Amino acid sequence: MSAGNHRSVRPSRILLYIVLILAAGFFLMPVYILIVTSLKSYADVNLATMWSLPKQISLDSFLSAWNGDPTKGTIGLSNNFMNSMKLAIPATILSAIVGSLNGYVLAKWKFPGANFIFALILFGMFIPYQSILIPLMLTLQAWGKALRPLVENVQAWQVPIFLEWIKTLVQTYVPAYGTIGGLMIVHVIYGIPITTLIFRNYYAEIPDELLEAGKIDGAGFWGLYRYVLFPLSVPGFVVVIIWEFQSIWNEFLFAVVLTNNAASQPITVALNNLAGSYIVEWNVQMAGALLAALPTLLIFIVLGRYFMRGLLAGSLKG
Amino acid sequence: MHWRLNRDRLTAILVILPSVIAILVFVYGFIGWTGWASTLNWNDMMAIPKGGLFPATNSIQMDNYIRLFTVDQRFQIDLRNTIVFTVFFIGSCLFLGLGLAILLDQKIRNEGFFRSIYLFPMAVSFIVTGVVWRWLLNPGSAGAPVGVNQLLVNLGLPFLQSKWYTNPQALYILPDSPVGQFLHQVGLSSVTTPNFGISVAMLSVVLAAVWQMSGYTMALYLAGLRGVPDELREAARVDGANEIQIYQQVIMPLLRPITLSAVIILGHISLKIFDLISAMTGPGPAFATDVPAYYMFDTVFRGNHFARGAAIAIILLISVAVLVVPYLVNAIRTEVHR
Numbered sequence: 249m250s251a252g253n254h255r256s257v258r259p260s261r262i263l264l265y266i267v268l269i270l271a272a273g274f275f276l277m278p279v280y281i282l283i284v285t286s287l288k289s290y291a292d293v294n295l296a297t298m299w300s301l302p303k304q305i306s307l308d309s310f311l312s313a314w315n316g317d318p319t320k321g322t323i324g325l326s327n328n329f330m331n332s333m334k335l336a337i338p339a340t341i342l343s344a345i346v347g348s349l350n351g352y353v354l355a356k357w358k359f360p361g362a363n364f365i366f367a368l369i370l371f372g373m374f375i376p377y378q379s380i381l382i383p384l385m386l387t388l389q390a391w392g393k394a395l396r397p398l399v400e401n402v403q404a405w406q407v408p409i410f411l412e413w414i415k416t417l418v419q420t421y422v423p424a425y426g427t428i429g430g431l432m433i434v435h436v437i438y439g440i441p442i443t444t445l446i447f448r449n450y451y452a453e454i455p456d457e458l459l460e461a462g463k464i465d466g467a468g469f470w471g472l473y474r475y476v477l478f479p480l481s482v483p484g485f486v487v488v489i490i491w492e493f494q495s496i497w498n499e500f501l502f503a504v505v506l507t508n509n510a511a512s513q514p515i516t517v518a519l520n521n522l523a524g525s526y527i528v529e530w531n532v533q534m535a536g537a538l539l540a541a542l543p544t545l546l547i548f549i550v551l552g553r554y555f556m557r558g559l560l561a562g563s564l565k566g
Numbered sequence: 567m568h569w570r571l572n573r574d575r576l577t578a579i580l581v582i583l584p585s586v587i588a589i590l591v592f593v594y595g596f597i598g599w600t601g602w603a604s605t606l607n608w609n610d611m612m613a614i615p616k617g618g619l620f621p622a623t624n625s626i627q628m629d630n631y632i633r634l635f636t637v638d639q640r641f642q643i644d645l646r647n648t649i650v651f652t653v654f655f656i657g658s659c660l661f662l663g664l665g666l667a668i669l670l671d672q673k674i675r676n677e678g679f680f681r682s683i684y685l686f687p688m689a690v691s692f693i694v695t696g697v698v699w700r701w702l703l704n705p706g707s708a709g710a711p712v713g714v715n716q717l718l719v720n721l722g723l724p725f726l727q728s729k730w731y732t733n734p735q736a737l738y739i740l741p742d743s744p745v746g747q748f749l750h751q752v753g754l755s756s757v758t759t760p761n762f763g764i765s766v767a768m769l770s771v772v773l774a775a776v777w778q779m780s781g782y783t784m785a786l787y788l789a790g791l792r793g794v795p796d797e798l799r800e801a802a803r804v805d806g807a808n809e810i811q812i813y814q815q816v817i818m819p820l821l822r823p824i825t826l827s828a829v830i831i832l833g834h835i836s837l838k839i840f841d842l843i844s845a846m847t848g849p850g851p852a853f854a855t856d857v858p859a860y861y862m863f864d865t866v867f868r869g870n871h872f873a874r875g876a877a878i879a880i881i882l883l884i885s886v887a888v889l890v891v892p893y894l895v896n897a898i899r900t901e902v903h904r
Contacts, residue, residue, distance in 0.1 A: 268669055271662075272683045275777065278698045281713075295712050299720060349581050357578035360569055365586060367898050372593040374890040376838040378862045378879040380596035382603060382872060386619050393617035437588050444585070469577040498691030500841040505867060516693045520845050523697040530701055537697045541690040548689035552682055555689065556785060 286310060286535040293531045309535035313522070320527050323510065325536050328518035332497055332543075334420060335428050335514055339435040340492040344485055346436065347443020351484075352473055354444065355451035356459060366448065373441035377501055384434065385425065385505055392424030399424075426508045434506060435496045442495075443488050450484035451477060486554045494544045494555075515540045597883065604630055604876035611870050621872070630877035641878070642761055643853045644861050646736075650764050651857065652836040654772045655779075659832050660825065662776065663783025668813065670784070671791045681788070684781035692778065696845025699774035703730035731770035734851035738763025767847065767854035775842055779835065783828050790824040791817065830893045834886050858882055 285298065289306030316324030354366050399422055402415045421429030454477065462476045500516045507513045519540045523533050548555050569575075599619075606623045613621040634641040666684055670677055687695065705728070706712035711719055715727040739746050741758040749757050756762070794817055802812045840859040843849075849856035849864070858878050866875030 264669060264672060264674070268666075268674065268680050271666060272680060275683050275687060275781065277717075278695075278702060278777070281702060282698060295706070295710065296716075298712060299717055346585060350585050353578045353582040357575060359575060359579055363898060365582070367894065368594075369585065369589050370894060370898070371891070372589050374834055374886055374894070375593060375597070376859065376879065376882040376886055378838075378840075378859055378875075379600050379883040380592065381879070382866060382876060383596040383599040383619065384592070386614065390617045390619060437592050440585050440589060469574040469581075494689060498693070500691065500693050500844065501863075504844075505863075516691055516841075519697060520693050523700065523845060533697060534701065537694045541694045544689045544691075545686065548686055549682075552685075556685070 282534050282538050282541075285531045286538050288531060290531075293529070309529075309531040310539070312529075312532045313535040313539055317532075322522075322525070322528060325515055325518050325522065325539055327511070328513055328515040329539060331428060331512055332514040332516075335432055335435070336493050336496040338421075339432045339439070339496050340489055342432075342436045343439040343443050343492045344488045346440060347447045347488055348478075348481060348485065349473075350440065350444040351447025351449075351451050352477055354448045355454075356456070356472075356477070357469070366444075369441050369444055371441075372438065373445070377438070381501070381505055384502075388423070388425035388430045388434075388506060391430070392422075392426065395422050395424055398422065420512075425506060426512060428507075428512050431502060431506050431512075431514070434502050435492075435499070438502075439492055439496075443492065446488050446491070447481075447484055450481070450487075454480055483554070483557075486551070487557045490547055490551055490554050494547065497544055600876045600879050600883075603873055604880050606873045606876075608873040608876075609871050611872075613872075623873075626873075630873050631881070634874070634877060634881070640853055640856065640861060641858065643765075644856050644858045646761055646763070647765050647768050647853075647855065648837065648857050650768050651772060651775075651839065652833060654769060655775050655836045656829055656832045658772065658776045659780045659783040660828060662780040663828065664787050664821075664825075666780070666784040667787035667791055670788060681785070684784050686781070687778040688782050690778075692839075692841035693845045695774055695778050696842045696847075699770075699777070700731070700846045703770050703773070705729045705732055728770075729766075731767045731847045731850060731855060733766040733770075734854050736760040736763035736765050736854070765854045767850050771839075771842060771846055771855055774846060775836070775839070778842075779832060783832065786824050786828050787821060790821045794820055826893070830889060833889050837882060837886050837889070 281298065284301060285293070286309050287305050287307075288302040289304065289308050292303050292306070293309075312324070314324045314326050314329075316322045350369070354362055399419060402418050405415060407414060420427065421432065423429045423433045458476055459472050462472045467475060497514075498516065499514075500520065503514045503517045504520070507517065510518070519536050522528050522536050603621070605625050605627055606621060607626045607629075608621050608623045610623075613623045615622075670680060674680065702713040704713045706715055711727060714730075718724060718726045738760050739749065739758045739762070741747070741750065741755065746755075746758040749755060798816055799812055802816045807815065838859055839857055840863065843855060843857055843860045844863075847855040849860060859882060862875045862878040862882070865871040865878070
């Protein structure tokens, strides 16, 4: 009983598809130029033919964007790409755990004032971060000053040779101005509203009867979380992890203000610098942009369905 | 049911407490700090001891705000640009998003494929978008067009070429035009200045932003359209309504809450827009693409005008709050009642 059979007027259907394909052309145009440009060899890069296909596939631009060009003194994006990974992966995991616990409390352990607290937390999602940026920078600088003795002494620590990596770990993740750890903690804190929102709405759908049954069996707060809620949380975690990873990977304002040294800058900042530099050719810029977009694009292609759900959750559709 | 504290409930409160404290300090405390800093005469990094949190400077009350709204030309251009950006960005996203959603709702073969193509720009950062569109909308030179201009020439549409984001002009009501003379008569001659015009360069930034966000608007509308029960359409059809009337009279009214959500979400993105401006144009020629969020960053982190930046940040916050708070309150209230 499909209604489609009644209105398959041919010409209008064809027009419909033409419009859809034209729209697709608009959305794919930048991707086309990104891919075509990135895959051209240096000899093939020419402004007059920028829309034509590469004569032969070459990875020169990618390699130059990734490794830099010593002859011009440019640094590649490889280090920044890894910084973004070191930042986004732990920050995402921490955010998901915090959000899951908060959502559990706000959905299943409502206390007097819980809705007010929820609203209070939620507002943090919408603030322009400019309004907290200056004190945030000063706070991280203060932490950096307080923790400096620790960081400076790390190299002198007497640790077994197989634990040497701990020194690097401490230096990377010390929560301070200019470190990946400082940026990570900032992302976890300002991620609280959205992760709490998604998990709270997700857990609200789980029937209270399941928890009541668990309570009768003698389970407490942690028991119910561990044996009832958590096993049912996988889709919620997938949505939150995808959402957080892509927003942290793509974030720019915190990164540009809170990491002052190239060694700890994420890829968005490095790409912005690369694109603002006049000595870097445009094909290298395009390859850099493609590198910066690749991880989140891959996630979108593989897990698009969950990506959609995160987007819709972000619209407060509770 | 009466609520009484017990062990598990105490655990629950202790679990959420660190997050609440973090939000109180890092959101509300810091906003308070910024509000306080916006009243200071603070234009110097040295005013603050290293590792300290409070500058030792005197208060000048509301002077920073007064200055922004009276003598600061750059800020007034920024306000104009934000309004232009917001209006065109939201308008285009709603139009394109709704249009694409309705088209995709026509039982399209490969719908998922088209949907993914329209939506994927959401997955990349505004920085990537800015870098790519800066290149695409690079005007090139008259004899050697590049990017979109070159594409337009190749397609036989050279008259559509534009200077894009490098165009410093603003379109505004000329004082000696009939409308301008009328405005002069009614004492609104200040409206007939570029400060009340449309910055042409800003429209290029709008194009890039629409490329990134219209798919998202489409996804919102499509979810809404899928929520319209088939019986409703069928009933309207039985009543003799044609497809266009069904959309106009049955479906559109049901999509109103979605339009509201979309306006709130797109609106708060456009008021805060910073990344895209940074990567694509910066302040632009004669501040043609400057916005308050960029000015704040520029004046604080490059110019050390902390107090002025704090004042801009507070103005930004208030404008976002005016947009979001009523919506938030309403959303939570309806949810509690449900």
